[in-house]
Amino acid sequence: MSRDKRTLAAMILIPFIGLPAIALLASGLTYAQTTTVYIEVLDKNSTDIARFISSQLISYAKGNGLKVNVTISNTSPTNVYNILLIIPKGFYGNISNINGVGIVYLKSLVGSIQSNEIESLIESVLGQVENNIVVNRVQKLSNISGIKVNTTNFLNPINIFTGYYLPSGKPATTSQVELSFSARLLEFSLFFVANPAIVFMGDSILGEKERKTLETLISTPAPKTTIIVGKMFASIVIGLITAIADSLGVIIYLSMIAQGGLRLTAGLILVTFSVSAMLVIMTAAIITPIVLRSSSLRSAQAMSYLVMMIALAIYFSTLFVDIQRLPRFIEAILLIIPFTHAALAISNYVLGQYLYMIINFIVMIAFTLIGVYISIKAFDSERLIVSK
Template identity: 35%
Template sequence: MRRSLYPVVWKELRDMARDIKTLVAISLLPLLMMPLMGITSIYVQTLQQGVAVVINEDPGTLTIGNATFSTNDLANSIVAALKSKGFRVLNHSVKSYDIMIIIPKGFRANLSSLTRVALIRIVKSVGSAKSNEGENTVQSVLGSFARKVAEAKVKYLGTLAKKPVTPDSVLNPIVYTTVLVGPSGTTVSVEESFRVMLGRILAFSLVFVTTPSIAYITDSVVGEKERKTFEALLATPVPRWSLVIGKTLSASVIGLITGLADAVGLLLFFALPSMTYGVNLFSLLTPGLMIAHVSAVYLSVLASLALILPIVIRSGSYRVAQAFSLAIISVASVVFFISLYADINALTAPLRYTLYVIPYSHAVGMIKRSVLGEVNQAAIHALVIIAEIGVLLALAVKLFSEEKIIYSKT
């Protein structure tokens, strides 16, 4: 039993199991944050009601060849489309609005002309989050209306020229097709294309699991000194490596708990877009991917502990330890944030290699490669992060100084 990990792990786990408040807090953080992210990114947009004003200053109809168009119908279509996006639509000017659409006088005359263009005025409020959504909606309606008018004009010109004319040959002389392919070069479905987005979100979700474990290990080491339990322990034959590894392994249980909570949070997160877009994203969450995610979570936590431990052991005070903890959490957040927008492998050499030194980059790599089915690449990332953790823990054992611990200020 002596010279083994067992006593330290036994004590740490027992101590942790009785710290119910911390356990609840670390479980709730990812469990709440993931669905909250989903709600804020999707639902808040739709729940926020915009105000739109649609004014038709040129009501009536116009004729192009045999086709008849109505500005009233156009205005009604715009109103219906905006209402479907949750806008409150008014037909008179008000002081405060997100977007205003005006069909001006002379619109019909210009629209029916073969030499002029018709103008519609769109007024957007600066700083309004809903104005862009309103503009996109209106543009979609106008695009459809303009297409019908253009087709009527082409047909009319064909009649005048007494030549057979197909509207598409004039309006869309070039067509193109888009095909999505996966890493192996084979065509993938639209649902599968969500994998890329999924990988990014999964990688970013790691940000919620690093903070509790870093806070826990900092308290575990500095707290022992504060509570005056460390000094007696350090004079015992307990090997220094068993203190470092034992504390790390025990604190990594926090990682497992947050990892599982994160996975549950993830399922809740995906329930929202699945309901909103009608896309079954759950089919993308394969058991393999979930295993890769939980492994990445666990290794991220171990990496955090391995990064902070040498610093906590050597730091002169609790404040210094906390400052370094914050710095490591910040570095982790930056890496996870980068992963949300960029592929680390595709970055230029200096930045890519700098990021590769940071263990979190490989946790991100594990997830992103697993998402794309690149198991070998994911395994390489896993091996690199494990090696980095090993080196950092060895460093923590090497830097272990009883004198530093005893005489550091709390």
């Protein structure tokens, strides 16, 4: 612990301070930038429409935390703008005609990241303009035909009521829906939980070899089980402290970049903490046999990362799919990956499937015990001493 003080401090502080700082910086920069929009109105009858578009766009952008500067003119732009909206001659005439089609040109500056978001906002405003045109046309037809028309119902003949329900069939509350979204983000943060344990476990055994203290230690009567479990325990404690800091950093980061923030409850925090602790313990147990069979600290870390990255890559894919909806054999493959159960435990808690959550924990404990057993079997003093 003493040797790792500085490393530990760095591993805690960097994500804990760094990630929220990145989020602040990213959101600050996003807010600081202004998107320039130039509306070139070549049809003098459409000036009011251009003004409507401009005011709506500024209002939408403000609601999305974006800044936009709109210029309306009847001449071509002399500067470079992020977006050009051209309303050509005859636009008003065309949209006023019951069968006419008005044309606008929407052009975005190549390579401008902020243009995409503003462009979609302009399309929304144009959709609103379109809606007004259709309402006018329907009213016109209604007046001509003498048929009374409810324009709202005419334009929206189907009402869609959306909602969520739980696997049990019961309707999900808004809180449960929000928690489910938060759970996905928390599952994402688990990646950062597993990482420090890999580093510390590798160092605790092979680092000791490199510091020339291992050979004397294994020549003592200390049982190999005690040595392995002791090393694992030390790595788990340090890994857990670091993991908590890392997770908090990631959660703060995600809360800052996720619109509306994360919804957390005491239960979800407790479950996430328990899953994180179990994940650190399980990771240390899985990594130990690899470390014990490696020839050097570098090769141990390379091998550990390789195995972990493969496992985590598959585990990550589970964040974007519903495991239960996958073909049986793919589901089976995912379920034999220990990390899948960490993610599932959180999901199952949020969905109220507590029995499944307990099973996920039991599976993780089983993987841990298997890891410890294999580690004890893999402990070979000759290999540890002779390998370069």
